[in-house]
Structures are given as structure tokens and as C-alpha cells.
Amino acid sequence: MQQQQVIHVATTGSDGWPSVVPLVFFYPGGETLYFHTGAQEGHFLSNIRRDPRVCIEAAEIGPLHPGKPYACNSALVYTSVVAFGRVRIVEDDETKTWFFDRLLETYSDPSLFEPGYPYLDRIVLYDMTIEILTVKHSEGLRH
16 A cells, blocks of 8 residues: 555445545554545545544556457456545644655655645644455456
């Protein structure tokens, strides 16, 4: 999961319908994963406040190994990770700063920016405790 740039996070709305959003994240390893949204009250934040259970997914798709004589005999190379857990809203600015430092190191060059994060109050940081983790991997037709 550490090579992926985006996770898809699923929540459940008050009407019972699932909702999925793509988010950037940081996974330091272990049982905790971090991601964030803007601080505006929307579906995601209201869903989390009502029910902190989420499902996340990340995948890497490789080449298609063509099978013969029909396309349905083909196999895709892929790795996917699905995790279930509960999310907590992180309130302290020290952890938010740590998170954004990790994001910059992961997604960009920190030297391109002035130090500091004056708009921490404009984001909501979540940490997810991973309770169930599944990984699938296919080598295509070579497995």
C-alpha cells in the first residue's frame, strides 16, 4: 500500500447508501493509516461522525497477459489491498503538522515550499485503526 498515491475510502450514509471518495494518505506501517479532507461539512465528514466504520481500497494494475484463443482466457497482473477499520478525527495540530510533513516527503519536494501550515484549521485529519486487512496478488498467466 505504501507505493500507492490514492486510497478509496467507503463510508455509509444515513440513508444506508455507500459513498466512496479518493483521498491522499500516509501509511507509516503497522495498524494506523492517516488521510484528510477539507473541513467543510459534507457527506464524508457527516458519515464519519455518525458511523466511524470505513473500508479502504488501494490497487496497482499491471499488464494484461493475453490468453488464447479467446480474450476471456486472459489474466490481469494486479495487487490490491482492502482494509476495514474505524476512523477517529485527529484534533491536535502537532499530528496534523507531522501528517503534512509526511505527505510532502511522499508526494513532492518539501524545499519547494515555505515551512509551516497556517491553514491546519481548514482540514480534517483522520486516523484509521486497521482491524481487518486483505491483500490479493495475481501474476497473470504466470501464477
